[in-house]
Amino acid sequence: MKLELQRDDTIIVQGDELYPIPGYPGYFANLEGKGRVYSTVTERYLSGKPNKRFGYCYVGLKNDKGEHESVGLHRAIWSAYTGYHHKALSKSKLEIHHLDNDKTNNSPLNIAPVTKKTNHSCPITNSKKGKGTRLKKEEVIFIRKMWVIFKEDGVKFSDFCNMFAFDFKCCYSTIENLLKYKSFKNV
Known part of the structure; x- marks a missing residue:
């Protein structure tokens, strides 16, 4: 048009x-x-x-x-x-x-x-937008352990957050905040 x-x-x-x-x-x-x-x-x-x-x-x-x-x-x-x-x-x-x-x-x-x-x-098809489900304690521990491994292998922080946000069907900031201990502080 x-x-x-x-x-x-x-x-x-x-x-x-x-x-x-x-x-x-x-x-x-x-x-x-x-x-x-x-x-x-x-x-x-x-x-x-x-x-x-x-x-x-x-x-x-x-x-x-x-x-x-x-x-x-x-x-x-x-x-x-x-x-x-x-x-x-x-x-x-x-x-x-x-x-x-x-x-x-x-x-x-x-x-x-x-x-x-x-x-x-609005309904968003972008994988970086989550569906509002809260991560479980075991998932938070797993993600933090995986970050240690991936970081040693030279994976960029943003790439890691994008990948795990997609895998766990949550938003980028959820992964970012748990890795920076802004959320899930007691886990």
């Missing part, structure tokens, strides 16, 4: 119409496909690879004060699409929800501002 926006602040790059990202001069969003950000300084698209912890894509942008910021690609795309600075979401206590639950699909047709409660209650 082709988006039909009537704006006079766009630029054309390689035949694609790009929309400015408010608060970030020199950065424009391609709203077609899965959403991408273009820099007029480097004259190229920025890579927005998903982070290992939560799976969201981020891009490094320089704001209107000249400061570098890491901005969620979904927030940058929403910002360019609506014409509002992405920080307006936080002020409104809203988050961006990916309608198809694919955090790499940042098309404006796939993202919508919702309340935090709504965003976290």
Whole structure:
């Protein structure tokens, strides 16, 4: 589906119409496909690879004060699409929800501002989101012992947390917190 926006602040790059990202001069969003950000300084698209912890894509942008910021690609795309600075979401206590639950699909047709409660209650197919089951004492002990072994073998903390969150059907932060003794302190 082709988006039909009537704006006079766009630029054309390689035949694609790009929309400015408010608060970030020199950065424009391609709203077609899965959403991408273009820099007029480097004259190229920025890579927005998903982070290992939560799976969201981020891009490094320089704001209107000249400061570098890491901005969620979904927030940058929403910002360019609506014409509002992405920080307006936080002020409104809203988050961006990916309608198809694919955090790499940042098309404006796939993202919508919702309340935090709504965003976290949406059915998520991502394995990093748990189903609310509490781990048993034996499982906590097992996970902590496995971390000692995996750490010695050079496995990254984030990879370990992702793997065990998937295996135990819980969220990443559950594994992270038990390994940092923020939870299950008496186990």
